[in-house]
Amino acid sequence: MTLRLYNSLGRRIEDFEPATDNVVKLYSCGPTVYSFAHIGNLRAYTFADTLRRALLWKGWQVEHVINITDVGHAVAEAELGDDKIELAAARERRSVEEIAEMYTEAFFADLDALNILPAHHYPRATQYVDAMIVFAERLVDRGFAYEIPSGLYFDTSKDPGYGRLGLVDVGGQLEGARVEQVPGRRAKTDFALWRAEAPGQIRAMRWNSPWGWGAPGWHLECSVMSMKFLGEHFDIHTGGVDHRQLHHVNEIAQSEAYLGDGRPWVRFWLHGEFLQLGAAKMAKSAGPVLTVQELQKQGFHPLAYRMFLLGGHYRAQLEFTMDGLAAAQATLRRLIRRTAALGRLPSVGTLEEARALASDDSAAVAVIDQLDQAISADLNTPRVLAVLQESLRDAVLSEHGQRVVTAASGAVLGLPFDRLEPADVEPAAEQFSQSDQAIVDKLIAEREAARTARDWARADALRAELSELGVQLTDTPTGPVWSRTTS
Numbered sequence: 001m002t003l004r005l006y007n008s009l010g011r012r013i014e015d016f017e018p019a020t021d022n023v024v025k026l027y028s029c030g031p032t033v034y035s036f037a038h039i040g041n042l043r044a045y046t047f048a049d050t051l052r053r054a055l056l057w058k059g060w061q062v063e064h065v066i067n068i069t070d071v072g073h074a075v076a077e078a079e080l081g082d083d084k085i086e087l088a089a090a091r092e093r094r095s096v097e098e099i100a101e102m103y104t105e106a107f108f109a110d111l112d113a114l115n116i117l118p119a120h121h122y123p124r125a126t127q128y129v130d131a132m133i134v135f136a137e138r139l140v141d142r143g144f145a146y147e148i149p150s151g152l153y154f155d156t157s158k159d160p161g162y163g164r165l166g167l168v169d170v171g172g173q174l175e176g177a178r179v180e181q182v183p184g185r186r187a188k189t190d191f192a193l194w195r196a197e198a199p200g201q202i203r204a205m206r207w208n209s210p211w212g213w214g215a216p217g218w219h220l221e222c223s224v225m226s227m228k229f230l231g232e233h234f235d236i237h238t239g240g241v242d243h244r245q246l247h248h249v250n251e252i253a254q255s256e257a258y259l260g261d262g263r264p265w266v267r268f269w270l271h272g273e274f275l276q277l278g279a280a281k282m283a284k285s286a287g288p289v290l291t292v293q294e295l296q297k298q299g300f301h302p303l304a305y306r307m308f309l310l311g312g313h314y315r316a317q318l319e320f321t322m323d324g325l326a327a328a329q330a331t332l333r334r335l336i337r338r339t340a341a342l343g344r345l346p347s348v349g350t351l352e353e354a355r356a357l358a359s360d361d362s363a364a365v366a367v368i369d370q371l372d373q374a375i376s377a378d379l380n381t382p383r384v385l386a387v388l389q390e391s392l393r394d395a396v397l398s399e400h401g402q403r404v405v406t407a408a409s410g411a412v413l414g415l416p417f418d419r420l421e422p423a424d425v426e427p428a429a430e431q432f433s434q435s436d437q438a439i440v441d442k443l444i445a446e447r448e449a450a451r452t453a454r455d456w457a458r459a460d461a462l463r464a465e466l467s468e469l470g471v472q473l474t475d476t477p478t479g480p481v482w483s484r485t486t487s
Contacts (some may be wrong), residue, residue, distance in 0.1 A: 001369075001376040003058055005051075005236075006315060008244055008269040009165055013378055018235055019267060023061045025234035026052060027266075028228040029243060030067040033103035034088040037076050037110050038289035039305060039320065040275035044240045046306055047314040047379075049116040049414055051238065054375045057412050059350045065229045066119040067222055068107075069096035070100035071205045071215055083215065086204050096204045096260070100124075110292050115414050122377060123225040125216070129207050132216040132224045135258060136193045136209075144257040145193055148184030151212045152194040157251045163189070165269060192217035193248045219250040223258070234266055241271040276319040279362055290474060295325070297381035298472055301425045303415060304329035310381040310413055322482070331389075332415070333425045338392055338406070339417040342399060345407040354408040364401030367391045368408055375412050384412055440471055442483035444480055447473075 008309040016026045021419070028048040031037055037381045045066075055062050065475035070085060088103075089096045104124075134151055138143040144158050156162045168189065196214040197203055206213050226234065239248060249268060255265040292302050308328035312318040339345065347352050351372050358364035367387060374383035391397055397405060410417045465475060466482070473480050 001305065001373050003054065003376050004378055005268060005270060006378050007267075007270050009266075011058070014078070016235075016266070016268060017123070019233070022059075023063055024236065025230040025232060026055070026062055026064045026236045026238070028064070028066045028067060028119070029222060029239035029247065031103075031107050032084055033100045033107060034071040035086040035103060036293075039295065040289070042110055042114060042305075043275045043309055043318070044238070044272045044290065045111060045116055046114055046309050047270075047484060048238045049114075050310070050314070050379055050381060050412075051236070051270065052117060053412055053414055054321050056349060057351055057375060059352055063121075063230065064117075064119040065121045065123065065226060067122045067225045068100075068104055068122055069218065069221060070104070070124050071096075071129075083205065089204060100126075110366075112334075113292050113296075114306050115303060115416060121229045123228065125221040125225070126205070128221070128224055128228065129216055131228065132220050133194075133207075133209050135220065135224050135254075136216075138258055139193065139254060142208075142257060142260065144254075145176050146186070147211055148182070149186070149196070150182055150198070151192050151214060151217075153185055153190045153386060154193055154250070154254055154257075155163040156189040156191075156253060159257060160429075161256075165247055165252055166249045168245065168249055175180055188269045189217055189236075193254070193261050195221050202359075219247055219254065222247070223251050223255045227255070232265075234267045236270060237266045238270045238272070241273050244269075244271050262304075270377060271385055272314045273317045274471070276317050286429075294474065298322075300325055300329055301332070301420075304332050304416065304425060305419070307332045310385060310415075313382060329425050331385075332420075333422055335388070335392075335406075335415075335417055336420050336425060337422045340422065342403050342406065345403050345410070345418040348407040348411050351408075355406055358401055358404040361398050361401035364397050364404055367397065367401075367405050371408055371412060381396055381413060384409060440469065440482070441465065443469075444482065445474070448480070 004013050005016045007014045026048075028045070028312070031041065048064075052062050052064055071083065085096050085099055089099045092099065094102075131220055132319075136145065139149075139154065140152070143155075145152055145154055147153075162168065187196055193216070194209055194211045194214055196208065196212045203213075203215060205215055207215065226237070237248065237251075248271075255261075259265060291304065296302065304325060305328070308320075308325050309318065311324075311328060346355065346357055351368070352373075354368045355365055358368055363380055370387045372383055374380045374387055377383070388405065391405050392402060406417055409415070443462055443466050447459050447466070450456075450458040450462060466473060471482050473482050
């Protein structure tokens with residue numbers, strides 16, 4: 001079946017084939033390394049990994065690039081203001097280099113924990129600043145940029161197609177009282193290519209340029225580094241849905257102005273939706289967030305979180321709850337136990353391999369075709385999981401057929417069922433009784449009331465009391481999240 005993907009550029013599902021040869025060129029916006037990634041951040045990389053595995057399943061090769069933004073990303077995506085990494089360095093009393101290295105390594109550890117395939121390239125922005133300056137100079141030469149005291153800006157009025165990815169209302173975006181004021185900027189949509197140092201300012205990360213000392217704009221980095229490794233045009237660009245209105249719109253504008261060949265810079269744009277905590281998206285700027293390490297401390301295997309994500313479609317908002325995560329871990333545990341009973345799984349990476357291995361079992365071939373139909377329908381991972389579980393439950397397959405179907409599903413979903421033991425995903429602790437649950441709910445409500453009244457001593461005492469009962473609290477923007485701690 002043809003792989004069909006939702007292309008944000010045309011706002012429709014389209015048939016996908018690589019532009020050239022048998023290699024898919026894939027770029028994913030990477031992290032800004034100023035803090036630990038939270039589980040909402042990691043949904044975007046799990047989605048990109050699922051896409052990559054689907055492409056491999058179809059028999060294509062994939063060249064994947066994930067950038068590391070270690071300079072240039074201003075707070076709240078503002079054109080003016082401090083760099084996030086410099087702020088983190090000041091807060092933690094480390095150098096900017098130490099901050100970037102520490103959180104880059106933490107990001108890699110998270111990817112490994114979630115069984116996300118390593119990208120072929122992880123370019124760091126600081127290594128390509130010279131190339132960014134050359135890129136910006138070409139935009140100046142082509143009449144797409146202008147200089148003002150705060151730096152070099154892209155002139156969006158010169159791009160008649162500006163904003164088509166995110167449906168940006170260019171006509172309503174002229175600089176005004178309700179938007180960030182940048183003296184000399186012609187329109188709100190104009191964005192920084194180079195952020196110059198203010199008079200008397202000396203940044204921790206700074207480079208000389210034709211527009212003075214400063215640092216590259218955030219959007220410039222992805223254009224330069226993607227072209228460096230994938231060529232001037234490539235197949236797929238992924239990122240979170242929050243990038244669709246700003247970052248990716250600006251990437252397209254500057255890249256197509258730079259190239260000037262009238263062709264789309266990237267053919268397919270895929271965006272993953274938010275992970276929600278209550279009614280709000282999970283965001284570092286909103287306060288305390290959950291990390292993979294914190295989930296592990298509470299007795300959850302990282303792959304249980306991957307299973308939780310796969311239970312929702314990547315284009316649908318997904319509300320995170322501890323109960324939902326516990327249910328995902330229970331499902332994973334059942335599949336691991338089933339796999340252990342089946343014995344060693346065969347090596348399966350592609351649809352063609354799976355069909356060949358199952359050729360003597362027509363029922364297994366039919367199930368494999370169902371798996372293919374599901375993943376080909378815009379990465380319908382909930383359906384893939386359903387097909388797998390139905391095929392094992394209904395016992396219509398031979399043992400060999402079950403092994404092939406399980407291995408094929410694991411390859412598509414990124415769940416190595418045969419590399420885990422049931423004990424790896426056992427529940428951390430027994431569930432509370434109904435009476436204990438009532439006590440916990442009462443204490444949490446009292447603590448919230450104390451916090452509202454700014455009675456911090458009382459709130460701390462209630463947290464300690466909950467801890468003695470085996471309850472671990474994590475405060476989030478929408479209220480406390482709690483779980484049973486290990487004994």
